[in-house]
Amino acid sequence: MPTRPEPTGGSATAQADAPLVEITDLNVHFALRASAAARLVGRSSGTVRAVDGVSLSLARGEVLGLVGESGSGKSTLGRALLGLVHATSGSIRYQGDELTGLSEAKLRPLRRDLQMVFQDPHASFNPSMTVGRSVADALRIHGLAGDAEQRRGAVLAALERVGLAPGERFIDKYPAELSGGQKQRAVIARAIILDPKLLVADEPISMLDMSVRAKILGLLEELRDELGLTYVYITHDLASARFFCDRVAIMYLGKIVEIGPVAEIFDNPRHPYTQALIKAIPEPDPDKALPRDLPRGEIPDAANPPLGCSFHPRCPAAFGPCGWEPRDVRMVLDQRWTTVSGEQYEAESRLVADEAHFASDTEVHAAGGSPGEVLALLEDERTSRPAEPLWKGVVGRTVVGRSVQMQMRAAVEPTLLPVRDAAVSVSCHLYHPPAGYAAGGKALDDPRASSNEAQ
Amino acid sequence: MNGEHVLSVEDMRVWYSGPGGPVRAVDGVSFSLRPGEVLGLVGESGCGKSTLGRGLLGLLPRGAAADGTLRFDGQDVLALPAKQREALRGGGMGLIFQEPMTRLDPLMRISDHFDEALKTHEKSLSKKERQTRALDALRALGIPPTRFRNYPHEFSGGMRQRIMIALALALRPKFIVADEPTTALDVLVEAQILRILADIRERFSPAILLITHNLGIVAEACDHVAVMYAGRIVEQGPVRDIFANPSHPYTQALLRSTISLKTQNLHSIPGAPPDLVAPPAGCRFHPRCEHAMQVCPAKQPPQFQPHRSECWLLEPALTGAERAPLEREEVSVADEA
Numbered sequence: 001m002p003t004r005p006e007p008t009g010g011s012a013t014a015q016a017d018a019p020l021v022e023i024t025d026l027n028v029h030f031a032l033r034a035s036a037a038a039r040l041v042g043r044s045s046g047t048v049r050a051v052d053g054v055s056l057s058l059a060r061g062e063v064l065g066l067v068g069e070s071g072s073g074k075s076t077l078g079r080a081l082l083g084l085v086h087a088t089s090g091s092i093r094y095q096g097d098e099l100t101g102l103s104e105a106k107l108r109p110l111r112r113d114l115q116m117v118f119q120d121p122h123a124s125f126n127p128s129m130t131v132g133r134s135v136a137d138a139l140r141i142h143g144l145a146g147d148a149e150q151r152r153g154a155v156l157a158a159l160e161r162v163g164l165a166p167g168e169r170f171i172d173k174y175p176a177e178l179s180g181g182q183k184q185r186a187v188i189a190r191a192i193i194l195d196p197k198l199l200v201a202d203e204p205i206s207m208l209d210m211s212v213r214a215k216i217l218g219l220l221e222e223l224r225d226e227l228g229l230t231y232v233y234i235t236h237d238l239a240s241a242r243f244f245c246d247r248v249a250i251m252y253l254g255k256i257v258e259i260g261p262v263a264e265i266f267d268n269p270r271h272p273y274t275q276a277l278i279k280a281i282p283e284p285d286p287d288k289a290l291p292r293d294l295p296r297g298e299i300p301d302a303a304n305p306p307l308g309c310s311f312h313p314r315c316p317a318a319f320g321p322c323g324w325e326p327r328d329v330r331m332v333l334d335q336r337w338t339t340v341s342g343e344q345y346e347a348e349s350r351l352v353a354d355e356a357h358f359a360s361d362t363e364v365h366a367a368g369g370s371p372g373e374v375l376a377l378l379e380d381e382r383t384s385r386p387a388e389p390l391w392k393g394v395v396g397r398t399v400v401g402r403s404v405q406m407q408m409r410a411a412v413e414p415t416l417l418p419v420r421d422a423a424v425s426v427s428c429h430l431y432h433p434p435a436g437y438a439a440g441g442k443a444l445d446d447p448r449a450s451s452n453e454a455q
Numbered sequence: 456m457n458g459e460h461v462l463s464v465e466d467m468r469v470w471y472s473g474p475g476g477p478v479r480a481v482d483g484v485s486f487s488l489r490p491g492e493v494l495g496l497v498g499e500s501g502c503g504k505s506t507l508g509r510g511l512l513g514l515l516p517r518g519a520a521a522d523g524t525l526r527f528d529g530q531d532v533l534a535l536p537a538k539q540r541e542a543l544r545g546g547g548m549g550l551i552f553q554e555p556m557t558r559l560d561p562l563m564r565i566s567d568h569f570d571e572a573l574k575t576h577e578k579s580l581s582k583k584e585r586q587t588r589a590l591d592a593l594r595a596l597g598i599p600p601t602r603f604r605n606y607p608h609e610f611s612g613g614m615r616q617r618i619m620i621a622l623a624l625a626l627r628p629k630f631i632v633a634d635e636p637t638t639a640l641d642v643l644v645e646a647q648i649l650r651i652l653a654d655i656r657e658r659f660s661p662a663i664l665l666i667t668h669n670l671g672i673v674a675e676a677c678d679h680v681a682v683m684y685a686g687r688i689v690e691q692g693p694v695r696d697i698f699a700n701p702s703h704p705y706t707q708a709l710l711r712s713t714i715s716l717k718t719q720n721l722h723s724i725p726g727a728p729p730d731l732v733a734p735p736a737g738c739r740f741h742p743r744c745e746h747a748m749q750v751c752p753a754k755q756p757p758q759f760q761p762h763r764s765e766c767w768l769l770e771p772a773l774t775g776a777e778r779a780p781l782e783r784e785e786v787s788v789a790d791e792a
Contacts, residue, residue: 069641179727180500209499210668211712211724218721236641239714243721266716280646282671284713286695290646290675298611298644334599342590345600 018096019057020198020230021081026054026090026100028073028080032303048302050076052254053090055416058198063224063231065245065262067238067277071299073254078200078234082114083107094198112142115191119203121183125175132171135159135190142194158193159186162219181212185219192223199223202234217244238281242266250274253302253310256416260424270419270426272317296335308411309429315389321434323411324393329378332390336381348377371399378404460526461662462511462630463487467523469503469510475732480506482686482734483523488630491660493652495677495694497667497709499728503686504666505553508632511664512548513540528629545576549628549661553635555615559607565593565618566603569625576626592625593618595658596651613644620651624659634666649676670713674698682706685729685739692762702764705740738765741781750777 028051050073058064066074079085081092087100094110102110118124125134135155144154156167162185164170175183184204191199201220205213217240223229235241241248242262249259250271258271269275276295295314300306306313308323313331315322333352337345351373375397382391396407412434416427426432433439469481480503488494496504510521513532525532528547532540544550552558559568569589573580580588590600596617607615616636623631633652637645649672652663665677673680673694680698681691682705690703701707711722726743729735735742741751750767759769767773 069643181727210670210709210714211499213714214712214721214723217714218723221721237714238642239716239718242716243714243718277642278716280642281716282646282649282669282675283715283717284670284674284698284710285715286674286698288674290649292650294646294650295643298613299641334601335597337599337601338594338597342587342600349601 020060020095021058022091022093023057023081024055024091024093026051026077026080026092027088028076028085029088046303049254049305050302051080051087054254054256056249056256056259058230058232060197061224061228061230062246063233063244065241065248066232066234066251067236067241067248068251069236069299071253071302072251073302074234074251075202077251078116078202078232081198081200081232082111082116084116108142112194113197115194115196115199117184117187117191117199117201117204120207121180121187122175122207124187125183127175130172130174131159131178131186134175135186135193138190138193144194154193155189158189161192162186162189162223163215164189180208181215184208184212184216188216188219188223192227192229195227196229198230198232200232200234203236204233205240206235206237213240220244238266238277250277253299253305255310255427256425257311257428258424258426259416260422264422264424268422268424270424270431271311271428272315272430273311276316297331309414309427312389317430318389319392319429319437320409321412321429321437322389322393323413324390324408325411326406326408328390328393329406332381332388333377336385351377371402371404374404375399459489460487461490461528463524463526464511465524465526467507467510467521467525469506469515469519469521471506471516471519473732475730478731479686479734480519480731481510481521482731484683484686484688486681486688486691488662488664490629490662491656492679493656493663493665493677495665495667495673495680496683497670497673497680498683499668501728501731502683503731504683505634507683508550508634508664508666512544512550512632513537514550545572545626545628547629549623549626549631551620551623551631551633551636553638555612555619556639558619559615561607564604564606565610568618568622572622573625588625589621592621595624595655596621597647613640613647616640616644616648617651620648620655624655624661627659628661630662630664632664632666635668636665637672638667638669645672652676670698670710671715682709685734686731687739687765688763689740689766690762690764697762702759702762702769703740703766704744704746704768706764708743708745738767747781748773748777749779749781751781753777 027049029047029049032046032048054077066077068074076085080087083099083102090100092099094114097110099107099110125131132152132155135158136151139151139154152171155171159167159170164182164185170186178186204220205216208216220231221244224231233241233245245262247260248262248265249256250265250273251257252273258265258274265274266278269278279291280294282290293316295316297314300310300313306323307325308321312318312322312324313328337349378397393409394406395409398405412429414427414429414432416425417432418425419431429437464487465485467481467484468479470477470479484507486494496507498504509515511525515521521533523533527543532543566589570585573585573588590603593603594600598614598617598621610618620636637648640648653676667673677694679692680694681688682703683689684705690697690701690706697706698710701710708724712724724743729739735752737752737754738756741747744751746768748767750773756765756767758765
């Protein structure tokens, strides 16, 4: 490994026990581009909150896992850490230095310390550059390792460090001549040649074959021990996160829903989403079957996130304050119609007006039938599936004109708070019930609840 | 489950032309499937598992050829003229593709996809019957009928995969090849799709060849498993037996290298899969095998029961010379996949 001179002054004086990186209330929002016509009439196109109020800190030498499904914001958070996407607001401090709002020129010297390993090794290299040139590029850009010969020596050392030995065999090859695993090793060589402090590894093994994954994960582990690296390991694969990470943050729709030491997260998952993720992993054990009660649906549209807790429409344990809204009624009806006969669907769907009326309203409009018939349909659904969590959020149904108005319990957005007697923080009303609810979800003093719930 | 095989494959070979000579992607593969049975076909990338799936359906690209015996529903399929073979697809044999995001026509409504498939394969159905059939299939996969007239882009990845499965099922095939049906999906959606496959087995009992690289999916969804290495099935049998007592060193290594929630130490397989233009002599796994003996590169191992394992370790009557450990070159990390 090339050793570079210690940076003088400033950040080098930071205390050893201070966090390496401190993220506070970070937001990364992307504006959606509306169609030309919509822009002409001035219709707003909305924003996607890819990272939505995330705070966390990274200790020196630790491996923090960012785990979540696609669309959870885990990759955006990793990129924001390196300044590859701009933070909308909030702060990222690296050894005390603020990274957000820095110009590219000011950020560049810091990038020597902050490097990234990308997911797809086949797309991480310029196909017309030799591996050696690609790896040396990092040195060139940062003006290190002066002449060509020194640079070649540094590249050879880095290649051999990641297992591509003898380096001479690989330095003049083109990416297409390497296998997937070899390419990923070369990507790692390029990341460590600058002797970084922090490595953000975005799904580094997910594109590789099973027999190769273990090797690359083993290499990352070796490098941590030998170079004292701190990692942010971004993955959707919980099994490798459990093996590799010290701490894990579970992300859902831009937010951290649970964070804690790896053993605590896996042995005693608290958030219903974490519980579902862990149960849903198909284990190579024929005696272990997947549960029947999987969360329904998929991660929702980030441009139009659910009210309250983003997970509530899928959550089997959701209750009153979780954020029930009329479009959830639509979801429940859609679900009902996958179980009834074609004739019954035809008859029932005629009663209710189409989707557009659900998203914006608190009302379920009657279309082909009377409001009374709509009310009867909803009542039939409620009695035939009483376990449906939605009904815990519905406190009343009244007929107003041609439509049925649903009164929902007020939504309370959960916040990430520490759990008592554990090193874990979780963002869920089950653990931190809002005012008016007991632990476990019982409404305490809502007068509407007692009078209307029986309706 | 009755005793009749829906599909039986004997000594199937598929090869296609490559720059260095013919690539023997599938090289002498035999297995059979009963109605309602799910066979998991596992192996690393490039072992020929997808090619085998395509070869069974007659969907090989131009320049590829297949040989051997493929009996489906009492017919010798490879001997049939192309027209008759084509007629077998859809209603007889179905395919679920790997990438749901790219397999639906973006300009066609979901209803049109079903209409086209049913019109092509079952000409006797009326329009009304076609719609009923389509809606039934979608309902079985949890797609609400309210979405029937939507376009593919209005669905998420998981929903599109459900639609792909429904499209295959609407034709009520007896045999389905599912090629990595959950690979591009998130863990919760993958689990939903695996549950649906289990329901489908109970309701329609098609025979399914499930191609995957994920041993967790095999354990979850399959009755039998066939482990493929360099164009050959090296071990096959009931999932429980094979997972509990793998007899081929490759199966053992594959099981060991899988990272699961129980993983304490990392294991990997040394070396890389061979070039299928000129695969190693004898047992193809011998250059990477920790138990390799003198006999291994010399002769192709026969199949040993109970798992039809192609491994000389299972032969009790080897001479001392044959049993002597093979001097192996040290595999450097750099030669790995």
